[in-house]
Amino acid sequence: MAEVDGAERARLPLHRIGSVVAVGAVYVSPALIGALARGGIALVLLDRQGRFEARVEGPVSGNVLLRRAQYRAAEQPEEIVRSIVSAKVANQRAVLQRALRDHGDDFAPERRSAVEAAVERLARILRRVAFEAGGVDVLRGAEGEAANLYFAVFDDLIRVPDPALRFRGRSRRPPLDAVNALLSFLYTLLTHDCRAAAEANGLDPAVGFLHRDRPGRPSFALDLMEELRPVLADRLALSLINRRQLSTRDFETRDGGAVLLTDAARKTVLTAWQERKKEERRHAFVDEVAPLGLVPHLQAQLLARHLRGDLDAYPPWFWK
Template sequence: MKKLLNTVYVTTEGAALHKDGETLVAEVDGAEKTRVPLHMLASVVAFGPVQVTPALIATCAERGVTLVLMARNGRFQARIEGPVSGNVLLRREQYRRADTPEEIVRSIALGKVSNQRAVIRRALRDYGDEMAPAACAALEAACDRMALILRRLQFSDSTVDEMRGSEGEAATLYFAVFDHLIRSPDAELRWSARSRRPPLDSMNALLSFLYTLLTHDCRSACEAVGLDPAVGFLHRDRPGRPSLALDLMEEFRAPLADRLALSLVNRRQLRAADFRKMDGGAVLLTDDARRTVLTAWQERKREERQHPFLQEKAPFGLVPYLQAQLLARHLRGDIDAYPPWFWS
């Protein structure tokens, strides 16, 4: 089993990163805060204005350590990496299959919808007795409708556009009942609808931040196995968009990012005061809240689950790498189909 690769998150504005021998050193106001051996790192993610020395950038590129720069709100800004490695034959097959992606799209959509439904069913099992009857009825109705969508995806001879439509319908159902999964007493943390670029309320700000972290991990997973993260199957190609990374993360959005967001809010680790509204209407996490989320994110990635296809236990953080490997094996013809990751 491959070791889980490590990521350093730098959230303190004005922090300075530099190289000291074979070590990354982080300083704030001239005082050293931490140091990490470079051989232990897969990537460094910096939020807001953080200084990085040219020597550290060059060493990270040489060692295969990716440096990612994010805005204060977690929006992706830049990615610095060295020469990209990859199997040219694998990528050529990826490009060919992108022209006829029906079966891969079907697998991804099945994994995403099934995992969204599993999150709702878990909430009904854990808290159904405490919910209002109307909330339980709405969640049950969404589960029933999503079960029909799963059968349609699995058994009907749908086109790619029809499968994308089914995936979109399931997402609409899921987010329509998402507020019933929130148990926080803070009115500011209630859910109304999905908003992004910018997020317009606290829950959307939290989800967008977690989705950004998940996208980074999925992109790294694609590159680690030699796939091109820009050429996807479910997501259409668009300049500057990591379509394959977005494909890969669809299976993990609900069980990894959404459930973590709900846990942080429902356990009152995040409250209304942990978010701030900007003049333009965007809502952002405070610096302390970002640190809370990043700590919880790293802890969640260490939790182990049984992989349904490999029948081995693996930490959450390694699952994107395993799925990228399985996709690469399918493209090479080693396995007949891409097996989605089902959470239970």
């Protein structure tokens, strides 16, 4: 049961809850924490800025044999990294292509040319990733080059004229404009879902392939989200702004220049996030229709099957 100002606002049975995310000064009773832990439901605490503070969960069983296979694969991760980077770049390119197809006639000629050039350069990067050797560092370099190209034209995908909602490049800690504040919040939510997917499939969320190991960082969860965030997070951010579900009044600027979502705006984003995850797409590899919110679990499951030797390679997720 959820209460706001002493009034009951929601009541849900635990078996219908996948995870709980509490943003800001939210009181969670010890009884609820215990019930969530027993039910295998993770509780994630974020501060008002959307930064991760803590994660509370019950015992994590983790398949020790699978995790050993994951650790061995992390020593020579080139082919898994190739799959992840291929899907990320392809999905970034698909986001730009969709924008050109749906709204290309509204672009200024020089900006349309810039987006078309980015699409073509991303295609060349895809070919390099697929066919060129060179090791993991070369693949990481290609991923970084693609990200720079993609975000260089990301502002062109924003169709509202408000100068306070322009995107001037990626800024993270802290976000320095409204678009970055929105992206960072959505990426935090997606990271949480990817970490839950890794743990649910017996994988270690801290041992990645594309992202180097670092104490306290869920490197594998970050790997998993790379191929998903152009579609699940970036397109949702664009939709919220372009459909005017968010405006300048939904952001506040703090001392030092950090830009944050307001409390009301976070509720809007969380509602849209849940609705986005209900949308269904056909998964090309498993050839079944599944909600977008289930894709992190499907990808973690496919990687686990590859690590066990059931699949010759890890099949990444491409947005169609």
